Amino acid sequence: MANGQLACLGTIQHLKSKFRQGYTIEIKVRSTDNDLNATTMQNVQSFLLSQKQYQIEVKETTQSTGLFQVVGSTPAELFQLLEEHK
Numbered sequence: 360m361a362n363g364q365l366a367c368l369g370t371i372q373h374l375k376s377k378f379r380q381g382y383t384i385e386i387k388v389r390s391t392d393n394d395l396n397a398t399t400m401q402n403v404q405s406f407l408l409s410q411k412q413y414q415i416e417v418k419e420t421t422q423s424t425g426l427f428q429v430v431g432s433t434p435a436e437l438f439q440l441l442e443e444h445k
Contacts, residue, residue, distance in 0.1 A: 365441055367434050381414070381430035384437065388423050396423040406444060413437070 364387070388399045404425055407415045414430040429437055 365438050381428055384427050384429055386425045393422050400425055
């Protein structure tokens with residue numbers, strides 16, 4: 360991610376009760392350059408899908424936003440992974 364922001368919206372218990380099976384993460388990239396946004400989002404999507412230790416499904420993507428369903432990891436594990444690779 361380039362200049363991205365990560366935030367967990369709710370407690371783990373709230374996420375588990377709301378989504379039952381895993382959770383949904385929304386990633387936004389911000390730039391005034393739409394081509395850069397699209398490239399960055401494609402890189403984020405490719406990176407997440409390459410993480411075979413987790414079950415990650417793309418729910419929706421635009422040039423600057425990606426919505427992903429995640430099973431098999433805690434939000435803390437995924438946020439740590441994203442922080443290490445941004």
